[in-house]
């Protein structure tokens with residue numbers, strides 16, 4: 001079994017009503033370290049009866065006389081702030097847990113993802129008590145105002161690529177606005193969120209306000225979606241599951257928000273700083289092993305600078321070597337699971353078969369242990385936009401490079417996708433930058449950078465990348481509802 005640091009206790013049981021408990025069925029599932037293929041621990045596998053217990057606890061804290069509803073918004077904020085401080089001071093502990101469970105480099109989990117989760121809590125703590133209604137002029141002899149009330153019990157269902165951070169993107173705004181949460185982590189990566197629940201309890205979050213129920217998507221996920229005591233579903237994950245979940249939520253008429261996949265274009269115009277663009281192209285696709293919803297998985301390059309840019313990109317990619325995710329210098333870790341690695345390798349084979357030119361990687365990587373689900377940074381050149389590797393989300397370290405003739409061609413190719421999550425454009429021409437940013441149908445467009453996020457800036461999709469926004473003031477919309485009050489004078 002893979003060991004964590006000797007002074008760390010893993011939480012492996014469901015967190016319901018402030019307690020860590022076994023699943024009522026007694027069932028567990030094994031969670032594996034993808035870098036070593038060893039079992040880390042057995043995690044309690046929840047069922048519908050556990051979801052029901054979590055809903056009861058969460059609903060109790062939505063009662064007007066409950067501790068959570070009676071708590072001043074500023075005191076809620078203080079708990080969130082303490083929790084953010086705790087994440088920062090224990091970033092190494094929770095970062096290591098994330099790394100052994102997910103395979104991502106410790107550099108990312110300890111120094112990027114955990115601080116980003118903390119920043120999200122700090123940011124939304126600031127909103128607590130500041131989400132206000134309006135006084136509204138209506139007819140004579142009346143006075144009217146609106147209240148922004150919590151939606152109620154939030155079902156937060158999240159994926160395995162940023163297990164802690166993406167869950168916190170939902171938990172933080174939900175708590176700031178007085179809701180309670182049932183959080184279902186992905187089965188591959190439940191450990192960091194369970195640890196977070198332990199921290200939350202230590203910071204004084206009342207029992208029942210946050211519940212964490214790991215277990216199979218088709219069991220726990222469905223039970224959350226079906227439960228009449230859950231008021232809204234905040235989902236991040238694949239298009240397929242998002243679609244199924246939305247149809248299912250129609251039965252109980254639940255409000256649903258979906259943060260789904262992407263096939264994001266990273267557009268390099270001929271006048272760009274090619275050195276910066278080549279670095280950016282690598283960060284765009286190989287950060288997080290390419291298991292990033294916003295990954296710049298389509299590199300669109302203007303014909304006239306194609307050869308120059310590609311020689312820089314390939315050179316950099318060949319220097320990027322997969323290694324032990326726990327080593328502080330590692331920048332390319334292990335793919336999250338054997339199943340996901342096989343999916344990635346199948347896409348690589350399909351690229352080869354369809355005639356794309358493989359110019360880097362293209363196979364598994366061995367870090368010297370003969371173990372682990374590592375894949376070399378892979379780059380295909382001369383990809384036809386009709387090929388599968390140009391159309392489908394691979395969710396791994398595989399880049400598809402496509403040439404374009406001019407700005408109009410770039411915009412057309414960038415938009416030739418069902419997705420619309422993110423995009424970037426590299427250029428020194430400010431007018432072209434704004435023109436492309438406006439024309440690309442995506443929720444986020446970076447100019448001369450990639451993969452930068454801030455809790456104050458909304459993030460979410462256009463088209464099949466979903467609807468609703470995490471982060472920023474927009475996220476508050478998901479977790480509040482407006483009540484109009486009319487007073488007859």
Ligand code: NAP
Nearest residue numbers: 158159160185186187216217221237238241259260261293
């Ligand atoms: P997934 O298979 O859709 O799973 C996401 C979550 O849904 C997991 O917790 C999963 O549980 C659960 N689930 C599975 N089937 C379910 C069902 N029938 N009902 C309710 N819940 C169910 O996605 P993934 O493979 O974990 O993550 C990768 C996907 O997430 C990619 O498409 C990526 O682009 C997307 N993503 C989007 C964003 C964004 O902000 N737009 C961010 C990150 C990732 P189990 O793990 O138990 O199956």
